[in-house]
Amino acid sequence: MGGYFLKILFALLVCFLHTEISILGLNSTSEISRVKCIESERQALLNFKRGLVNDSGMLSTWRDDENNRDCCKWKGLQCNNETGHVYMLDLHGHYPQRLSGLINISSLIDLQNIEYLNLSNNDFEGSYIPKFMGSFTNLKYLDLSWSRFGGRIPYELGNLSKLEYLDLKWNSLDGAIPSQLGKLTSLQHLDLSLNSLSGEIPSEVGVLTSLQHLDLSGNSLRGEIPSEVGKLTSLRHLEI
Structure with missing residues (x-):
């Protein structure tokens, strides 16, 4: 009789534990499914879109309606599953899909958690790289190549202490190479080729001991x- 009672008790315990695990699993899935992008970041992205010509439909999923309010599902974006913050923005063009117009990168100021930004192979018609780019202190990857950026390279890029990849080639950038780039001690790839840069190569380049590619x-x-x-x-690659 005692053995039968123990079996019943054991069976009830197994059922209880199974139910608890199932509930926890559902809660976990539910939590993930509820993750939405941060509202201030969604508005920043919509403001960014307004200044661009999007004839090719690259930003067709960036819509401000009830069915598309979660910007984490928009094309070219990735969000952190836990926080909802945008950490990747990849809008590189490829013919015939390209963005054009005078780009307003300043509208992205609220994306303070961004780590990866790729706007290459577009046509931004001589837009300047804004000084405030130096405030994206979590950036590890920045590619603005082949996009008709003009003006000078802002020395504020030297504030991007986590940056590992910087590509500004084939633009219309002029002026000197900022010595402040020597502060990017994590940099492994630096490409400033095919611009209109002048002056001397700053000696601070020699501080970038992690560099594997310099052009x-x-x-x-x-x-x-x-x-x-x-x-x-x-x-591994040096071209001057």
């Missing part, structure tokens, strides 16, 4: 190559 070719640089470049022992 400064196709500019109007002058002077000698700094001896500090010889300290870049991790380099």
Whole structure:
């Protein structure tokens, strides 16, 4: 009799534990399904879209209606599953799909958790790279190549201490290479080629000991190559 009672008790315990696990699993799934993008970030992205010509439909999913309020599901975006913050924005163009117009990157100021930003292969008609780009301190990847950016490289990019990849090639950038880029000690890839940069190569480049790729070719640089470049022992590709 005692053995039969123990079996019944054990069976009830197993059923109870199974029910608890199922409930926890459903709660976990429910929590994930409820994650939506941050409202301030959604508005920032919509403001960003308003300044662009989107004839190719690259931003067709970026709509402000009840069926598309979750910007984490928009094309070119990825959000953190736990926080809902946008951490990746990839809008690189490829013919015939391209963005054009005078881009207003400043409208993205609320995306403070962004780590990856790719706006390459578009036509931004001489838009400047704004100084405030230096406030995206979580950025690890920044590609603005082949997009007709103009003006100078803002020295504020030197504030991006986590940056590992920086590609600004084939734009219309002019002026000197900012010495502040020497503060990007995590940088592994730096490409400033095919612009209209002038002046000397800053010796601070020699501080970037993690660099594996450095391309400064196709500019109007002058002077000698700094001896500090010889300290870049991790380099696999060098073109000046």
